[in-house]
Amino acid sequence: MASCSVEDVLTKAERDEAEKLKGITVNKELDLEFDPGNLLAFDKNRIDTREFKDNKREDFLRSLARDNTQLLINEVWKLPTERVEEIIVAKLPDPTTSLPREKPAPKPKPPTKWEQFAKLKGIQKKKKTNLVWDEVHKEWRRRWGYKRAKDDTKEWLIEVPENADPSEDQFAKRNKAKKERVAKNEYNRLKNIARAQKIKVPGMGLAPTPRQSKAELAQAVNVAKISTASVGKFQDNLPKEKTPKNTGKKRKFQPLIGDFSSEKQKQLDLLKVMDSKKPRLDITKAVNKQMREEDRDSAQKSKKGFGKKGRRGNMSGKGKGKAGGKGKAKKGKGQKPHMKQGKR
Amino acid sequence: ASGRDRVSKAKTRRSKRFLQSRQPKLTEDQKSSMIIRGGNTSQTVSQALKDVYALKKPNAVLYKRKNMVRPFDDSTALEFFSKKSDCSLFLFGSHNKKRPNNLIFGRMFDFHVLDMFELGIERFVSLRDVKTDTCPEGTKPLLVFAGELFETDREHQRLRSLLTDFFCGPRVSAVRLAGLEHVLHFTALEGKIYMRSYKVLLKKSGCRTPRIQLQDMGPSFDFVMRRNHMASDDLYKTAHRQPRGVKPKKKKNISHDAFGTRLGRLHMQNSRSPQENKSAYVSLRTEKQN
Numbered sequence: 001m002a003s004c005s006v007e008d009v010l011t012k013a014e015r016d017e018a019e020k021l022k023g024i025t026v027n028k029e030l031d032l033e034f035d036p037g038n039l040l041a042f043d044k045n046r047i048d049t050r051e052f053k054d055n056k057r058e059d060f061l062r063s064l065a066r067d068n069t070q071l072l073i074n075e076v077w078k079l080p081t082e083r084v085e086e087i088i089v090a091k092l093p094d095p096t097t098s099l100p101r102e103k104p105a106p107k108p109k110p111p112t113k114w115e116q117f118a119k120l121k122g123i124q125k126k127k128k129t130n131l132v133w134d135e136v137h138k139e140w141r142r143r144w145g146y147k148r149a150k151d152d153t154k155e156w157l158i159e160v161p162e163n164a165d166p167s168e169d170q171f172a173k174r175n176k177a178k179k180e181r182v183a184k185n186e187y188n189r190l191k192n193i194a195r196a197q198k199i200k201v202p203g204m205g206l207a208p209t210p211r212q213s214k215a216e217l218a219q220a221v222n223v224a225k226i227s228t229a230s231v232g233k234f235q236d237n238l239p240k241e242k243t244p245k246n247t248g249k250k251r252k253f254q255p256l257i258g259d260f261s262s263e264k265q266k267q268l269d270l271l272k273v274m275d276s277k278k279p280r281l282d283i284t285k286a287v288n289k290q291m292r293e294e295d296r297d298s299a300q301k302s303k304k305g306f307g308k309k310g311r312r313g314n315m316s317g318k319g320k321g322k323a324g325g326k327g328k329a330k331k332g333k334g335q336k337p338h339m340k341q342g343k344r
Numbered sequence: 345a346s347g348r349d350r351v352s353k354a355k356t357r358r359s360k361r362f363l364q365s366r367q368p369k370l371t372e373d374q375k376s377s378m379i380i381r382g383g384n385t386s387q388t389v390s391q392a393l394k395d396v397y398a399l400k401k402p403n404a405v406l407y408k409r410k411n412m413v414r415p416f417d418d419s420t421a422l423e424f425f426s427k428k429s430d431c432s433l434f435l436f437g438s439h440n441k442k443r444p445n446n447l448i449f450g451r452m453f454d455f456h457v458l459d460m461f462e463l464g465i466e467r468f469v470s471l472r473d474v475k476t477d478t479c480p481e482g483t484k485p486l487l488v489f490a491g492e493l494f495e496t497d498r499e500h501q502r503l504r505s506l507l508t509d510f511f512c513g514p515r516v517s518a519v520r521l522a523g524l525e526h527v528l529h530f531t532a533l534e535g536k537i538y539m540r541s542y543k544v545l546l547k548k549s550g551c552r553t554p555r556i557q558l559q560d561m562g563p564s565f566d567f568v569m570r571r572n573h574m575a576s577d578d579l580y581k582t583a584h585r586q587p588r589g590v591k592p593k594k595k596k597n598i599s600h601d602a603f604g605t606r607l608g609r610l611h612m613q614n615s616r617s618p619q620e621n622k623s624a625y626v627s628l629r630t631e632k633q634n
Contacts, residue, residue, distance in 0.1 A: 023549030038512050039519070042504075043490040047533055061540055062558055065529040068488040069544060070556045076524065077553040089518045098584055099509050102375055102432040103368035104454050105587030109349070193349060 024074055026067045034075045037095030041072040112192040152178075366430050370589050374514040375451075376403040378431040380422075382438025383412045388445045389437040391470045395563040396435055398471060399511070399541075401481040405429050415448050416571060419457045427455045433510055443570060449506055453583040458575045461503050463537065463567040471562030478561055479525040479543055484513035486524060486544070491532035500532055502574050522546070527558070537567040 033042040043064075051060045079090045111119065118125075131140040134149040141149040158170040212220070226232035237243060254263070273280065354360040377400055379393050397406045413421045415436055422434060432455075436448040443464060450460035471478070487508060493500045511528055524544060531538040543561040546554035575583070597609040 019550060021551060023547075023555040024551065024553050038487070038508065039484060039524070040487045040508060040512070041489070042494065043488065044492050044495050045490070047491055047531065049533070052533065058560075061529070061531060061538060062542070062560070064490060064531070065488065065527065065540060065542055066556055066558045068490060068529065069486060069527050069542075069558065072486055072488060073524065073544075073546075073556055074553050076519075077521070081521070082518075084518070088521050090521055091518045092516060095515070097505070097508060099505065099512075100451070100453055100458060100580065100583035101586070102372050102453070104582070105585065106368045106370065190351065193351060196349065 024070060026070050028067070028071070032068065032071050034072065035096045036075055036079060037093050038097055039072070039076070039092075040095075040097060041068055041075070043068050110196050113188070113195075370587050374403050375433050375509065376405065376429070376431040377433035377435060377510065378405045378407060378425060378429055379435045380407045380413070380425065380437070381410050382436060382446075383410055384439050385410065385437055386439040386445060388465055388468050389439050389447070391472075392445075392447065392465060392468055392563065392565070393435065393437045395471045398481065399485075399563075403514075405431060415450065415457075415460060416462070416573065419460075422450070422457065423452070423455050426452050435510075446570070447567075449510060451506060451509055453575075453579070457573065458579065458583055459502055459506050460573040461506060462570040462572060464570050465565055466536070466568055467564075467566035469562060469564045474560055474562040476543065476559055476561055482513070483523060483526050484516060484519065485511060485526040485528045485541075487511060488527060488529045489532070490529065493532040494530075499569070499572060499574070503537070503569075503572075504530075526561075535569050537565075537569065539565040539567065 028043070028045055030044050033044070034040070035042075047064070076090060079092065081088055081090045083089070117123075128143060130142060132143050132149040133139075134141045141147060143149065152174065158174070160166060160168075160170060164170075225235050228235060350363070354363055379397050381390065381393060385393075393406065397404050407425075411421065413436070415422055422436070426432065426434065432452045434448075434450045434452070436450070438446045438448075440446075443462070445465040445468075446462060447465060448460055448462045451458050489504050489507075491500075494504045495501070507530060524546075527542050527544050529540045529542065531540075541561050541563060542558040545557040545559055547557055549555040574580075597611075599607050599609075601607055
């Protein structure tokens with residue numbers, strides 16, 4: 001047809017396109033901000049308060065929502081799609097709105113003692129097979145655990161080695177060795193954890209309580225004093241500090257083969273005391289005991305609280321255990337007073 | 345690994361897996377929310393809490409009993425619940441004479457309260473009252489925020505971030521096109537927030553992209569902004585800090601052109617410096633002078 005020109009065809013094509021897109025075009029003053037990764041859209045346009053009257057509010061909100069959703073859907077339909085098991089799926093990009101995390105990022109853990117050593121020596125981890133061939137039972141069994149391949153505990157016969165004591169219980173010895181290995185492993189594991197969290201592990205006998213009693217501090221001072229190369233021999237005392245006598249040893253035993261005459265004399269004296277019918281009475285001890293009892297009674301009657309404080313200094317050996325117990329009890333009470341509210 | 349740090353080891357593999365799922369991770373899973381009732385709740389508040397629980401079903405915990413907690417005075421109880429149930433989002437509903445039909449939306453970072461927004465319900469239409477079919481639970485909703493207040497006002501900005509966090513579903517890499525059924529629309533106007541929830545109907549249009557029609561679905565709220573507690577800027581920044589392994593490392597000097605060819609860049613050192621021929625140049629000059 002001669003009357004059809006190129007312009008006419010083009011304009012007709014444009015009109016057809018516009019017709020098609022009429023259904024989905026929305027006119028807005030400002031473009032929306034989209035975050036397809038989160039399926040999120042934000043409309044910055046001003047809302048006309050006149051149209052927001054009570055009776056027409058729901059309709060206005062619905063039409064506003066419809067327009068915004070249409071624009072968001074248009075955005076989502078622009079994303080690349082693929083077919084996953086006969087379902088058309090749009091691949092979402094990464095979300096652009098940054099939302100706060102739930103927990104802080106995990107920190108890299110410091111290596112354990114073994115890991116440090118392995119790294120130093122260049123030892124690689126070797127992957128071991130799960131099952132091992134058991135000759136005795138002629139089958140594949142697991143390497144460790146229930147019904148394992150070489151189970152030490154199931155043996156009914158243990159040969160006594162040549163250099164061992166014949167009356168020693170080999171089974172008990174094996175059990176004890178196992179317990180020691182388990183305890184050592186646990187100890188090392190806890191030490192690794194303490195090193196990782198940088199908690200100071202106390203040396204033997206010194207508990208890390210926040211409030212230490214006088215006795216505990218004195219013990220700590222003593223332990224520190226003898227922790228030198230000469231075991232504290234050349235450590236000077238502080239002014240007014242007394243060197244503690246009888247540190248540690250509570251009983252002194254005579255050597256087995258020592259002074260025979262004195263030992264004989266001791267034995268004979270003992271027999272004499274056992275033979276005699278009179279009771280032995282240490283007058284000074286008895287008098288002291290009586291005085292102490294009287295003091296305690298009078299103290300309890302007059303001032304109830306102060307008497308207990310005075311007792312604290314006397315608890316030298318047992319003080320640590322009791323003070324620790326007191327500390328623990330306080331902690332337990334003060335920790336969660338609002339536990340009672342926590343009901344579902 | 346969680347096993348390395350605990351003084352008391354997990355005794356079964358199941359408990360070990362449970363503990364590991366609660367450890368901080370590089371890329372986190374979807375946040376769960378806990379929905380708590382306060383000392384006194386009205387019918388509106390109880391129904392509202394149940395509706396929000398229905399919206400957030402698989403990743404939400406609804407606490408059935410009442411808890412005498414005042415979040416704005418003392419948030420330790422909420423933090424304790426959050427630690428126990430491993431939930432970082434919470435919704436607390438209460439009702440009293442001074443603040444009727446009160447809902448507090450909040451989120452936590454590291455089991456401490458990050459942001460809290462108190463919204464009063466002025467009008468509420470529940471899921472039950474709207475008699476249309478709903479979409480299956482767990483569908484990722486489309487979120488739309490309307491109103492310039494969400495951009496200009498700082499408190500509204502924070503509230504928008506909180507509501508996005510609360511209602512956006514799991515993070516997915518792809519979405520089924522026919523499955524976009526639910527849209528939540530928030531409008532901010534004059535200190536009030538209007539939340540509407542619609543079911544999306546995809547109708548035929550002339551082209552590939554469908555025409556949208558919306559159908560009212562529950563629940564719908566008219567909120568009024570009351571108190572809030574926003575996190576300080578540096579705490580907010582710390583909460584957003586992403587660990588190193590999350591972003592993929594960009595390879596430098598590699599680019600792709602329009603045809604999809606992979607191009608690279610090589611950096612060469614200058615093989616000849618102009619100084620090398622200096623003597624020859626000088627001699628020429630002297631010759632010329634002569």
